[in-house]
Amino acid sequence: MGKQLIYSVYFILPVLLLWGAKPAKKGEWNDGLSLEQTKAFQGFLTICIMLHHIGQKTCASWLFPKSRIIPGLEFFVPIGYILVSFFLFFNGYGAYKSFHTKENYLNGFVKKRVLPVVLALYSTTVIFFIARLLVGEKMDVPGALLYLSSIKLCNPNTWYVIVLPFFYLAFYFSFMFIKKDGFAVFSTTAFVVLYMLLGTRIDHNDYLIRGEWWWNCVHMFPIGIIFAKYENKIIPHLKKYYWVYAIAAVLALYPLYLYSCFAQDFFSYYGENFFAPDKVMRRRLTLLSQVLVTTDFVFAALLLGMKVKIGNRFLKFMGTITLEFYLIHGLFVELCDHTFDGGVKSPFPIRNVFLYVLVVFAFGVPSAILLKKLHGLILGTGKRKAKEEILKKAS
Incomplete structure (x- = not known):
């Protein structure tokens, strides 16, 4: 039963995408190119990219030995x-x-x-x-x-x-x-x-x-x-x-x-x-x-x-850390794989793919938040945004 849980992602993903979605009325249009909507969709796609990378580690056709292949995320591999x-x-x-x-x-x-x-x-x-x-x-x-x-x-x-x-x-x-x-x-x-x-x-x-x-x-x-x-x-x-x-x-x-x-x-x-x-x-x-x-x-x-206007709190949040999550989640993909980027043995291999996904996401999100804060400190973007907010309130 545990191995079958991974197929729940095919139900969870549409719910994540469409939760809070608002169809436009007849004769009306949504701004599908707005920053808010595109960021929300990018947040959704970042989750799909995570599943793509985990799929490559668990069920890709090139994996060897074949006993390593665990079905579930084949859709995302290619x-x-x-x-x-x-x-x-x-x-x-x-x-x-x-x-x-x-x-x-x-x-x-x-x-x-x-x-x-x-x-x-x-x-x-x-x-x-x-x-x-x-x-x-x-x-x-x-x-x-x-x-x-x-x-x-x-x-x-x-x-x-x-x-x-x-x-x-x-x-x-x-x-x-x-x-x-x-x-x-x-x-x-x-x-x-x-x-x-x-x-x-x-x-x-x-x-x-x-x-x-x-x-x-x-x-x-x-x-x-x-x-x-x-x-x-x-x-x-x-x-x-x-x-x-x-x-x-x-x-x-x-x-x-x-x-x-x-x-x-x-x-x-x-x-x-x-x-x-x-x-x-x-x-x-x-x-x-x-x-x-x-x-x-x-x-x-x-x-x-x-x-259709998409967007909910979760997608809005993921849209703020897309770059950082894209770059850092792979660390946990590698740590929980069979081998670390095809080299030495990974320290925490997980064979249950659903658990693998949960662990990567659970560690990837806070790591992405910390990484974003680090980048903000180095680039000074946090101070600049704070000044902009003060100027907006003053005006």
Whole structure:
């Protein structure tokens, strides 16, 4: 019976998402692009990403020996890149909207947008480095330096916070030095596309740009920018033909996902393993299938958000710690796994998957809160927010 409890997540998740949801009345619209709604949905997706990482440790097809496989979270194993695509869309969307609505937005852009992400990367890298030493991983000086520099990932979930600062910097330099808005958008988009083309040329490895998960959803960053640029034209059009687009987007999602699975099997990201002379082309054809499914996923989420306002206290809270929880929960995933990131034996292996999920969440949330407070102290954001609140009350 205990082993079957894990299937309750498929009931719990819809309840978490829809608790407190408010459908819009006929002829009325919800702002599906509002910061409040998108943060709430990101909080929900962060929980799904946690389940994705635990699923990879408990029921992924590549686990060995096969006796390690415990069913329950198979649904989440292959969809991590789809979940992260929503975050990248709003990274791009938010940067463009802020540039056009906030005065002198680019002044201090690096400090406000780039530095917090870099700090999150290296603070969790140090935490994982200490954890690796404590669980008994042996490393020489070059190995330690590779870990601490994040050239080799000490925290295995940090690819996102490694590539995001480069996309932000591409945005910053494009919009700082290119006066024509369309050319600045093109420049940022070109940077991300070139990164994807570079990624498809690199074989799977132990260092930077390790595999397809480093680049198979990053196209959503420029798509978010382009959407923001033409939002005033896109949204009225979507409202006019809403049910056509909504039904089409939802119905297309599963077939597009199946096609992406077919493309991975037929073309393969792993052409180097069977000495394929056209391995780069194979990767790009597979990538195209995932571009389609991620774009449709975000499009469907936005369309549904136009008619249903989601949000409750739990999602609102999770939306405030998404980055920190994303980065720190993996520590407890590793500590409770069979081995710590494929190395030494983990000290607290848990075979009951439902208990595994509860432990990771129970330790991940307070750790994320502490991590956020630490980052706030280092960056001084806590004092700045307090000053803003005082000024608001005074006015």
